[in-house]
Amino acid sequence: xxxxxxxxxxxxxxxxxxxxxxxxxxxxxxxxxxxxxxxxxxxxxxxxxxxxxxxxxxxxxxxxxxxxxxxxxxxxxxxxxxxxxxxxxxxxxxxxxxxxxxxxxxxxxxxxxxxxxxxxxxxxxxxxxxxxxxxxxxxxxxxxxxxxxxxxxxxxxxxxxxxxxxxxxxxxxxxxxxxxxxxxx
Numbered sequence: 001x002x003x004x005x006x007x008x009x010x011x012x013x014x015x016x017x018x019x020x021x022x023x024x025x026x027x028x029x030x031x032x033x034x035x036x037x038x039x040x041x042x043x044x045x046x047x048x049x050x051x052x053x054x055x056x057x058x059x060x061x062x063x064x065x066x067x068x069x070x071x072x073x074x075x076x077x078x079x080x081x082x083x084x085x086x087x088x089x090x091x092x093x094x095x096x097x098x099x100x101x102x103x104x105x106x107x108x109x110x111x112x113x114x115x116x117x118x119x120x121x122x123x124x125x126x127x128x129x130x131x132x133x134x135x136x137x138x139x140x141x142x143x144x145x146x147x148x149x150x151x152x153x154x155x156x157x158x159x160x161x162x163x164x165x166x167x168x169x170x171x172x173x174x175x176x177x178x179x180x181x182x183x184x185x
Contacts, residue, residue, distance in 0.1 A: 008065035023052065026072050033076035039083060047079040054079070124183075131182030139175035146172060 004025075010018035027048075034047035054075050055068075062071060132140065138161070145157050158165045 003066075004068055005064075005066035008059060008062060008068050012059040012062075012065075022055075022068070026069055029069060030072050030076045033073050034080050037077075037080035037084060039080060043083045043087070047076055047083055050079045051076040127183055128179075131179055134182055135175060135178055139171075139178060142168070142171055143175055143179075 007018050007021055007025075011022055030048050030051045031044065034044040034051075037047075039047060051072060055072065062068065132143070135143075141161060142157070145152060145160065152160070154165045154168050157168055163171065
C-alpha cells in the first residue's frame with residue numbers, strides 16, 4: 001500500500017501488515033522528533049513508544065488519515081515536552097540508599113526531603129562554626145564554657161576568665177549578637 005490514508009485506515013481495522021508499514025514509514029520521523037529535543041536514549045525511547053501508543057488510541061478518530069505524519073510529529077513533540085517537564089520534578093541523588101528504601105511512612109519523597117534538610121542543616125552548622133572562629137578569643141572562651149557539660153558555675157567562669165560575675169551575662173549577650181551578625185552576613 002503506497003497511499004498513507006489507506007494504510008492508516010487498514011491499520012485502524014486491525015491489519016498488522018499496515019501497522020508494520022506505518023512504523024517502517026514513519027518510525028524514523030518519530031525518533032528524530034524525540035531526539036531533536038535533546039532527550040537521552042531512555043527518554044527518547046519512551047517518547048517513541050508513547051507516540052505509537054497514542055496512535056493506537058486515536059487512529060480510528062483521525063479526521064485526515066493521510067496526514068498521519070504530521071499527527072505523529074506533533075504527538076512526539078508533545079510527548080517529548082511532557083518528558084522534559086517531568087524531568088524537572090526529579091530529584092537527583094548520588095545516594096543509592098535513598099533510591100532503594102522507603103522511609104518509615106513509606107514515602108521515598110520524604111526520605112529525599114529529609115536528606116536535603118540534613119544537607120541544609122550541615123551547611124548552616126559549617127557557617128556557624130566559621131562565624132564562631134571569627135569571634136574574638138574572649139567570646140569563644142566564654143561561649144565554650146557556657147555550653148560545657150557539666151557547666152561550670154558563674155563564679156568558676158568568672159575566675160577562669162578573670163572577669164566579674166556580673167559581666168558574664170552582658171558579655172554572653174554581646175558575643176551571641178556578634179555570632180548572629182556573622183552568620184547572617
